Amino acid sequence: MPFAAALRKSLQDRGNEAPAEFMRGDSLEDVLNRHLVTIERMGGDDVFTCILLLSPDGKRLSYGAAPTVPPSYCRASESIEIGPCAGSCGAAAYLGRPVYSVDIETDPIWGDYRHLALLHGFKSCWSTPIRNSQDAIVGTFAILHRTVGMPTHEEIEAIELITNHVADAIMWSRDPHYFTRREARRSEPPLLRLVCDNEVAHEPAGRLEMLARQLELKAGELDSHAKRWGFDPTAEDLRTAVDLCRKLVARIMARIERIRSLERGQ
Amino acid sequence: MSTSPNERDSTRHNGDPSAYDIEAVANELLGLFDEFEAEISRGHVPRAFAERLAEIRQTAEGLIDP
Numbered sequence A: 001m002p003f004a005a006a007l008r009k010s011l012q013d014r015g016n017e018a019p020a021e022f023m024r025g026d027s028l029e030d031v032l033n034r035h036l037v038t039i040e041r042m043g044g045d046d047v048f049t050c051i052l053l054l055s056p057d058g059k060r061l062s063y064g065a066a067p068t069v070p071p072s073y074c075r076a077s078e079s080i081e082i083g084p085c086a087g088s089c090g091a092a093a094y095l096g097r098p099v100y101s102v103d104i105e106t107d108p109i110w111g112d113y114r115h116l117a118l119l120h121g122f123k124s125c126w127s128t129p130i131r132n133s134q135d136a137i138v139g140t141f142a143i144l145h146r147t148v149g150m151p152t153h154e155e156i157e158a159i160e161l162i163t164n165h166v167a168d169a170i171m172w173s174r175d176p177h178y179f180t181r182r183e184a185r186r187s188e189p190p191l192l193r194l195v196c197d198n199e200v201a202h203e204p205a206g207r208l209e210m211l212a213r214q215l216e217l218k219a220g221e222l223d224s225h226a227k228r229w230g231f232d233p234t235a236e237d238l239r240t241a242v243d244l245c246r247k248l249v250a251r252i253m254a255r256i257e258r259i260r261s262l263e264r265g266q
Numbered sequence B: 001m002s003t004s005p006n007e008r009d010s011t012r013h014n015g016d017p018s019a020y021d022i023e024a025v026a027n028e029l030l031g032l033f034d035e036f037e038a039e040i041s042r043g044h045v046p047r048a049f050a051e052r053l054a055e056i057r058q059t060a061e062g063l064i065d066p
Helices: A003-023 A028-043 A071-076 A087-095 A108-119 A153-174 A178-186 A191-201 A204-229 A235-263 B005-010 B019-041 B047-064
Strands: A048-054 A060-065 A079-081 A099-101 A124-131 A137-145
Touching: A003 A028, A003 A153, A028 A048, A028 A060, A028 A153, A048 A087, A060 A087, A060 A137, A071 A108, A079 A087, A087 A099, A087 A108, A087 A124, A087 A137, A087 A204, A099 A108, A108 A204, A124 A153, A137 A153, A153 A178, A204 A235, A204 B019, A235 B019, A235 B047, B019 B047
Parallel strands: none
Antiparallel strands: A048 A060, A048 A137, A060 A079, A099 A124, A124 A137
8 A cells, every 4th residue: 555545544543543542531642642653653763753732822832742752852842932943843833834854953943952853863854833623733743853854745745644633633632522613614604714814814914924934034044055055156046045035024024014003003 | 815906006105015015025935945945955056946036036126125
């Protein structure tokens, strides 16, 4: 059976078992650990998985599950303030998008956490936000490796599948009626969706702020590459990209200030 | 969800570019980085990256220095 199909089948089986596990009193960590062990068995020797949960105020990540990651690593990263330089998970939660750190040793997003990761032999980390059915981030799912590298297209699809199943388990643990409510919301008339779209469309400052953060992060990454390459002529293209990112960020911040002034009636 | 040209224009003020225009350029730039991320991280900047960057830069300059 191809990897994606086998993974889908295994996760579906796990998803079917999870409600009974919760009902007999198993903790969220127990249930998530079983999900992760299933994934790691299928992924091979160099796959270490980890789930962090986002605090209700959306500012910090805390330990959720990590069946094979050394306890010393889990303890040290027990409570992480999300941010653009808070490792792959902290950045993924902060930016609201997957962050694939190809080489932890050189990736600027690892900031103060780099030494800890390298000390435990981790060389790359791919982290993806876990979202509930209302698209709110509830945590992050990460795959750590002892080798450097990017995920393949198939692996990215697998990660998406995994985060959906993990999200279901997390939400079920918080609300045993979650599946019933989710199905009810799906059958609601599209008018509600239009209202949501309308609200988003009228909040350009929030969207611009998110874009500025993403551009800042990219500028940092590209700058780091450019510095590493020194006088290589192609590094000049990266420096141009960094310069453009930073000018755009400045323009965006000015625009945000202007929008906020208008909102305050100034 | 699309915005009509009139709606877009209504957000312009004294030559200040609209949030819509800035957002479009920023998204285009981020899309470019995503597309070439793997190659750049391997130490290679493809010619196509430089060419598309130049195009985006040209559009962006009108917004950065209106």
